[in-house]
Amino acid sequence: MQILRLNTKKAHDYVKKLKERNRLRVDKEEVVRRIIEDVRRKGDSALLKYTRKFDFPITDIKVSPGEIIEGWKNVERSYISSIDALIERIKNFEKRTIPKSWIRESMGVLTGQYVNPIESVGIYVPGGKASYPSSLLMCAVPAKMAGVKRIVVVSPPDKRGKINPHILVAASRLSIKEIYKAGGAQAIAALACGTQTIPKVEKIVGPGNIYVALAKKLVRGEVEIDTLAGPSEICILAASSANPQIIAADILSQAEHDRDAVCVCITPSMKLAEKIERQIQVQKRKLRRTGILNSALKKGAIIITRNISEGVEIVNTIAPEHLEILTENPFGILPRIKNAGAIFLGKYSPVAFGDYIAGPNHVIPTGGTARFSSPLSIRDFFKVSNVISCNADGFGKLVNTGIKLAGIEEMDAHINALKIRQKIN
Numbered sequence: 001m002q003i004l005r006l007n008t009k010k011a012h013d014y015v016k017k018l019k020e021r022n023r024l025r026v027d028k029e030e031v032v033r034r035i036i037e038d039v040r041r042k043g044d045s046a047l048l049k050y051t052r053k054f055d056f057p058i059t060d061i062k063v064s065p066g067e068i069i070e071g072w073k074n075v076e077r078s079y080i081s082s083i084d085a086l087i088e089r090i091k092n093f094e095k096r097t098i099p100k101s102w103i104r105e106s107m108g109v110l111t112g113q114y115v116n117p118i119e120s121v122g123i124y125v126p127g128g129k130a131s132y133p134s135s136l137l138m139c140a141v142p143a144k145m146a147g148v149k150r151i152v153v154v155s156p157p158d159k160r161g162k163i164n165p166h167i168l169v170a171a172s173r174l175s176i177k178e179i180y181k182a183g184g185a186q187a188i189a190a191l192a193c194g195t196q197t198i199p200k201v202e203k204i205v206g207p208g209n210i211y212v213a214l215a216k217k218l219v220r221g222e223v224e225i226d227t228l229a230g231p232s233e234i235c236i237l238a239a240s241s242a243n244p245q246i247i248a249a250d251i252l253s254q255a256e257h258d259r260d261a262v263c264v265c266i267t268p269s270m271k272l273a274e275k276i277e278r279q280i281q282v283q284k285r286k287l288r289r290t291g292i293l294n295s296a297l298k299k300g301a302i303i304i305t306r307n308i309s310e311g312v313e314i315v316n317t318i319a320p321e322h323l324e325i326l327t328e329n330p331f332g333i334l335p336r337i338k339n340a341g342a343i344f345l346g347k348y349s350p351v352a353f354g355d356y357i358a359g360p361n362h363v364i365p366t367g368g369t370a371r372f373s374s375p376l377s378i379r380d381f382f383k384v385s386n387v388i389s390c391n392a393d394g395f396g397k398l399v400n401t402g403i404k405l406a407g408i409e410e411m412d413a414h415i416n417a418l419k420i421r422q423k424i425n
Helices: 009-019 026-042 044-054 065-073 077-097 133-146 165-173 184-193 210-219 244-255 270-284 290-299 308-318 330-336 351-356 392-408 412-424
Strands: 002-005 102-106 109-117 120-124 150-155 178-181 203-205 233-238 262-267 301-304 322-326 342-345 382-390
Touching: 002 009, 002 270, 009 301, 009 308, 026 044, 026 184, 026 210, 044 184, 065 165, 077 133, 077 165, 120 133, 120 184, 133 150, 133 165, 150 165, 150 184, 165 178, 184 203, 184 210, 233 244, 233 308, 244 262, 244 270, 244 290, 244 322, 244 351, 262 270, 262 290, 262 308, 270 290, 270 301, 308 330, 322 330, 322 351, 330 342, 342 351, 382 392, 392 412
Parallel strands: 002 301, 120 150, 120 203, 150 178, 233 262, 233 322, 262 301, 322 342
Antiparallel strands: 102 109, 109 382
16 A cells, blocks of 8 residues: 655545545446346346356246255355344344334424335345355345335356355345346346346345446436445544554455455554554465455555544545544544544444444445435335325415415416315315
């Protein structure tokens, strides 16, 4: 990782580039658009064509009950207990944020909100070479808790034409039976448009690669989506007293996700920065994904500031997905953080802990979108209808105000709809 002093042009340019990192690869958008239209027109045949081209020449799109049973035979018992523990942690966190219907009376007018679960949700789970059952649980557990009737899972098959057994078992543990062997833009198109085998859904959630993100962007409006997820991000705000071994380990934990992962450490200590860089080299030698790590680290930086306050300003500028605060009093820093997807306070709160067992959702806004968006939660699986009920007394008290405003906007039919009730009244 490069070490940059904040008061230099190179550091200024680096921070500016980070702020603008959310620009999707428009050069790939036309390819994705063609895939979506192909699936829209041809349904299953197009979906199978792209799955055979990019993943494996499968014949059946839907995962059979037999394949799910086989999946159970191919996972360890300890895995079952691990996902059960994560499910409970997610439930315990999400139950505190469940939206509720409400209604209140004021001046003879009842107003409120009626909350309903979304009818159907599609969950995209990255697959193929890697397995991400934790991402499935982060999406599916809140959806189940919300009361979503139909939950669909799509995931690309591996080179044997199979869905990873850990994904199958995680879905099965939540009684999800509708699982399809499909990935990439073609899977998003199938969920949004529907095919002969996959009925369309109302909302699509879950992280994926650039093709998945672009597909979600293009189908938004036909269906709702959660967010346009980009590569994983970590930003560590560290005092000079922070442990360089911990910082190096946490940077590497996110760098292994993607060659384009964003890895940044902000500290006022040059001495700490040099120790972190040495620790990264030491720890990296013991890890497997060296190619991915090297690519991500080459793009990362340790930024030297004059003080922690200056570091807070950079954090709020770049709005990272994950922020670790490793200072003497991290809770004292917390109120000053305005833009971050998830905030980890203290040395025993690594991002990896949040990824796998803490409980809060790890589907988090990336690319600086933490400036205006939030992590996935149970609230994302509800829709809200506003409710209004007015009696004659309440109508009489307020109708003239409505007539006045409608008149200013020259809406004669609106005025008529209000005045006709005055006559009835």
